[in-house]
Amino acid sequence: MSETAIRFAGATVRYAGADRAAIDGVTFDVAAGETVVLLGPSGCGKSTLLRTVNRLVALDAGRVEFYGSDVATLDAVELRRHIGYAIQAVGLFAHMTVAQNVAVVPELLGWERDAVRTRVDELLELVRLDPVRYRNRRPRALSGGEAQRVGVARALAAKPRALLMDEPFGAVDALVRADLQRELLRIVRELKTTTLFVTHDVAEALRLADRIVVMRDGGIEQVAAPDDLLERPATAYVHDLLHAGDLPRRA
């Protein structure tokens, strides 16, 4: 068994005024190098759970460990610099060039100027954007797919120990999404980056995940590898979720 990268132990979050907990006693481990997809409908708590890892959301009970340390005991800002973060809206900084966006975390960590420059080009090549053409572009001059590639490059720039992705490909069209999914698979395999990925798209979960965590109303419904999930859904809910979209099965 490989090292545990992220451990959720009874993780619970209650938002003020909500009638039930956003996440309620969630417990599972993510192994180092593993890609785990949190799957479920909107409002099931998957984004909240993801955001407890880099402390964008604070726990009300339970704990989240990052490589053995309770994240509540770590400095939140420092912790985040070692965890990649990519979101659906991308959030590229509009007043910075592509290169400046990718360089943000290495610069926060105080890397040397030359090391940053080399790293930016490496990352742009990794996400298959020609550095010469894209380095000095502004986010506004990018297509949705290109912007998301830059978002992924920015998240990976400082060689994070884990990558958190919150529906990163939710806003691009199906062809671009499939393309980005292939690229992400290639990248996480190449880099062996521990990845926690949120989506409501069943096909996306099946394509990307080593294991899928199916969530419902703030709790876990089932944790299983994609094949197991398809063959042995633990509950009617999981079965219905998997087949709601008349999913054409691959393989």
Place this chain on the structure above:
Amino acid sequence: MSYFLDHPARVGSLTLAHVELVAVALIAACAIALPLGLLAARRPALSGWLLGALGALYTIPSLALLALLVEAAGLGPAPIVVALVLYAQFMLARNVVAGITGVDRAQVDAARGLGMSPSQILVRVEIPQALPVMIGGVRVAAIASIAIATLGGYVGAGGLGVLIFNGLTLHQPSMIVAGSLAASILAIVADGLLRLAERSARAALA
């Protein structure tokens, strides 16, 4: 027109004095409005209350406010500068709040998630993004201040108001026209320069 053309040095020196009054007031006003606006942008509850209070202040007739300030601070530049600082607060703070709260939430979320500290988020993301709107506030405040500052001529603060009030006392309409014209030209120039600054700040975002 005749006074304006016949006494260029006099009009020029009063214009400079006018610029000085307005510039000093605007710089002080920005130094107050920026932290005030940033604080209000962070606390929506405070923001309504603060902008309401500044808006109420803004509705006080300038002559009445100036009279009160002269009572308190005496004649000279002080009352007019204080009045300008007070009036500008509403326009400046409102635009700081609008600029900061208008920043794309995704960029702020990304900045937090990537590990920027709150002050880094402010300086590296929020202020650059809000700058065009904030400069817009300075522009509006500058134009209003140039007009209001002519009251300085009445309280011994100097500036272009001197021509207007002396013209009134001496029944010299051409002096009044000269003071008004110079103030208008000043306002147009300030508007143009700040529009340029606003545009270049906006271009930096595109």
